[in-house]
Amino acid sequence: MTDLSAAASSAYRQALDVIASVEPRIAEATRKELADQRSSLKLIASENYASPAVLLTMGTWFSDKYAEGTIGHRFYAGCQNVDTVEALAAEHARELFGAPYAYAQPHSGIDANLVAFWSILAHRVEGPWLEKFSVKSVNDLSEADWESLRAELGNQRLLGMSLDAGGHLTHGFRPNISGKMFHQQQYGTDPETGLLDYDAVRAKAREFKPLVIVAGYSAYPRRVNFAKMREIADEVGATLMVDMAHFAGLVAGKVFTGDEDPVPFAHVTTTTTHKSLRGPRGGMVLATEEFAPSVDRGCPMVLGGPLSHVMAAKAVALAEARQPEFRTYAQHIADNAKSLADGFLSRGARLVTGGTDNHLVLLDVSSFGLTGRQAEAALLDAGVVTNRNSIPSDPNGAWYTSGIRFGTPALTTRGFGHDEFDRVAELVVDVLRNTQPGTTKAGGPSKASYVLADGVAERTHAASQEMLDANPLYPGLEL
Numbered sequence: 001m002t003d004l005s006a007a008a009s010s011a012y013r014q015a016l017d018v019i020a021s022v023e024p025r026i027a028e029a030t031r032k033e034l035a036d037q038r039s040s041l042k043l044i045a046s047e048n049y050a051s052p053a054v055l056l057t058m059g060t061w062f063s064d065k066y067a068e069g070t071i072g073h074r075f076y077a078g079c080q081n082v083d084t085v086e087a088l089a090a091e092h093a094r095e096l097f098g099a100p101y102a103y104a105q106p107h108s109g110i111d112a113n114l115v116a117f118w119s120i121l122a123h124r125v126e127g128p129w130l131e132k133f134s135v136k137s138v139n140d141l142s143e144a145d146w147e148s149l150r151a152e153l154g155n156q157r158l159l160g161m162s163l164d165a166g167g168h169l170t171h172g173f174r175p176n177i178s179g180k181m182f183h184q185q186q187y188g189t190d191p192e193t194g195l196l197d198y199d200a201v202r203a204k205a206r207e208f209k210p211l212v213i214v215a216g217y218s219a220y221p222r223r224v225n226f227a228k229m230r231e232i233a234d235e236v237g238a239t240l241m242v243d244m245a246h247f248a249g250l251v252a253g254k255v256f257t258g259d260e261d262p263v264p265f266a267h268v269t270t271t272t273t274h275k276s277l278r279g280p281r282g283g284m285v286l287a288t289e290e291f292a293p294s295v296d297r298g299c300p301m302v303l304g305g306p307l308s309h310v311m312a313a314k315a316v317a318l319a320e321a322r323q324p325e326f327r328t329y330a331q332h333i334a335d336n337a338k339s340l341a342d343g344f345l346s347r348g349a350r351l352v353t354g355g356t357d358n359h360l361v362l363l364d365v366s367s368f369g370l371t372g373r374q375a376e377a378a379l380l381d382a383g384v385v386t387n388r389n390s391i392p393s394d395p396n397g398a399w400y401t402s403g404i405r406f407g408t409p410a411l412t413t414r415g416f417g418h419d420e421f422d423r424v425a426e427l428v429v430d431v432l433r434n435t436q437p438g439t440t441k442a443g444g445p446s447k448a449s450y451v452l453a454d455g456v457a458e459r460t461h462a463a464s465q466e467m468l469d470a471n472p473l474y475p476g477l478e479l
């Protein structure tokens, strides 16, 4: 049997020598990035550590190939190997998620959502449009046709989860294109419990009659009942789109099953591949047979040439996610989030929704007298990498915020378990209790500056280092 970590070590050492021969500073930054990732307590809920197999797959000559089009039907010659790669990525995705159709080309989560929006519009509106413009395909529309089409698109309605309740920019947030190409309205969460209120979503949907309902989130610490969301969509004749960018790993690992698995209920499901799914940086769209042909036109509607090297890495990551070990990993992600949440609660901290049942925890730092910005910076000083996040009806707005979002996928990959996550909660609470808000030049309370008490950063670093050393990132990989 080959020693995989020795093989990866030698592959990376030699690759870095090759890179250094052209631009040594890039080789150096690459080494340093590994060292930094190894030595920090990464709690960013959207990040993970892909395997060396996934990472190595991205560094090949597939990057050099143009392959606009679809499998077996490309606008460029010589795409037979790209066809193999894309077909395998799609096959693994279909099998893993039980989806009738998978599209592996989107370069990112946002691209996947744009593909989904356009395909839903094309599918839902194409009949009437095309009759009106007397063309066979949207590709045949003239400039003037597009002009009036834009007017029509402006009349399409989208209902998504609001940003401060945990939704994503692309779910109809006004400054995002999704909030411009659609008339948008947003649903939030119950002000008392912080939980999704399906009756309120239903009432809003009945009144607004959206073409698309988007479910999914980036910062909501609870599971969603997608059967109910589909029921609501059906009731008002909407298409249900689920963006599982954050929790695709929990779907893949069968932690979210039944009504919590979006794939059987959504007409179109989008995802990233690099968050809890632990693949390369990229996106993907799953769809029913009905929506497949319009999703397949992601290129040329939205995308240019696919990143074939990344599609190859998606295939490798999806193959990994089909192994039984991935189910164990996914279960540990959820168990660890619970341990982290319990660790906070037992130390008197306040959590949005009072806990978690997915991979993330949203801590309300206002009880520490801090803004999210102050808490994020103080934690970073102590080597704890998180991000600030709005909480529902956030008094500090989207820039300063009142929340800190924590996620368990990355440290779970390193092997952290219950005891480590309880200790993480202890360290975080210690840092926040020892952080005071600073003052502005005028002498008032600042939302940005802060003072971390002496010695706290050092003791936190030391305690984290112990846990990080005991749970090494890429064990055996030596550069």
Ligand SMILES: *Cc1c(COP(=O)(O)O)cnc(C)c1O
Pocket (backbone or CB within 6 Å): 046, 107, 108, 109, 110, 111, 113, 167, 168, 170, 216, 217, 218, 243, 244, 245, 246, 272, 282, 283
């Ligand atoms: C992260 C995220 C995205 C965007 O993914 P990118 O790859 O950064 O474009 C889209 N939707 C949701 C819900 C996300 O959490």
